[in-house]
Amino acid sequence: MNKKLFFSLVGIFVIVYTLVYTTYYYKNNKQDSSPVNEPKEDIIYREIEDYDDIVTTLQYKNYSTEEINNILGKLSDNNIKKLIELPYQDLKNYVDYKNFNIDNIKRYESYKVLNQDLEYNDIITKVNLNLDKEFYSEYVDIKNPDEITVLVNKFNKLSSNYVPSDLTALSYSSAYKMRKEAAESFDKLQAYGLTQGVSFYPYSAYRSYESQKIIYNRYVSYDGVKNADTYSARAGYSEHQTGLAVDIKSTGYSELINKHYNWLKENSYKYGFIIRYTKDNENITGYQEEPWHLRYIGEQHATKVHDLNITYDEYYDLYIKEY
Secondary structure (H helix, E strand, O other): OOHHHHHHHHHHHHHHHHHHHHHHHHHHHOOOOOHHHOOOOOOOOOOOOOHHHHHHHHHHOOOOHHHHHHHHHHOOHHHHHHHOOOOOOOOOOOOOOOOOOHHHHHHHHHHHHHOOOOOHHHHHHHHHOOOOOOOOOOOEEOOOOOOOOOOOEOOEEOOOOOOOOOEEEOOOOOOOEEEHHHHHHHHHHHHHHHHOOOOOEEEEOOOOHHHHHHHHHHHHHHHHHHHHOOOOOOOOOOHHHHOOEEEEEOOOHHHHHHHHHHHHHHHHHHHOEEEEEOHHHHHHHOOOOEEEEEEEOOHHHHHHHHHHOOOHHHHHHHHHOOO
16 A cells, blocks of 8 residues: 555544544533523413413523513513514513513613603603603504593594594583493582582583594694694594593682682592693693593593592503503
């Protein structure tokens, strides 16, 4: 055998031996630190579609067991399904709040930078209400206009064609109408007030889209858009179109404010009404104080809004809207 062939065979042998040995050693001695191979015994179980795949995905994205348990134990199904489509997210500031919306996480962080004094629960709620944006800068079309709890504000718009199907005249005058349930409750509230020496009357209830448009445009012609927006709703953004709002009057404005306001605040919720726009919450509602504007949301919800002393916008985000 010539030397050239001999050394070629030796070379081939060395290569084959090296490959076999390396494969055997790696297979039997590697230390796999991949989170996918971490034990799952310490991870809580949740009745959710594709549970195993979700856990594996979260592990692969380097969420710790503690983080995964928080995610599975506290986030909604919808948030979890969105989360696994994203790169790793640090959720420690958010998972404890049920109105946390994974879609808004970057906006939460940006708003926090500008509002360092706010706690994360306030950050979440305010961003969810779009208070990091200009009023009327965008909107969503309301899909549940017939719900007693419907939220109408400067970011939630009613269709121009929407008219409640159960409008009922108030006892005071057939000129004023509300949704049947709201009308019956207002009549009871008004009657109870009279027994307590508190008299008030409706002067505006249901208003159509077109009626609101005329009213708003008239205010704009007087004061301009910027000023009008602080006390009048644009067409489609008015609670009056829902048939669930009523403006009241007494013998005079001063009597309503000085004599009846506190009574209404402490009694209207018992009949399902709240004073919708208060002085302390103009930055949330976008409207100046309107002590005459009552909104019907039902006794249960009105009682909670009263007890929590928050706006209906905040209450809706915290207790009604699902994320």
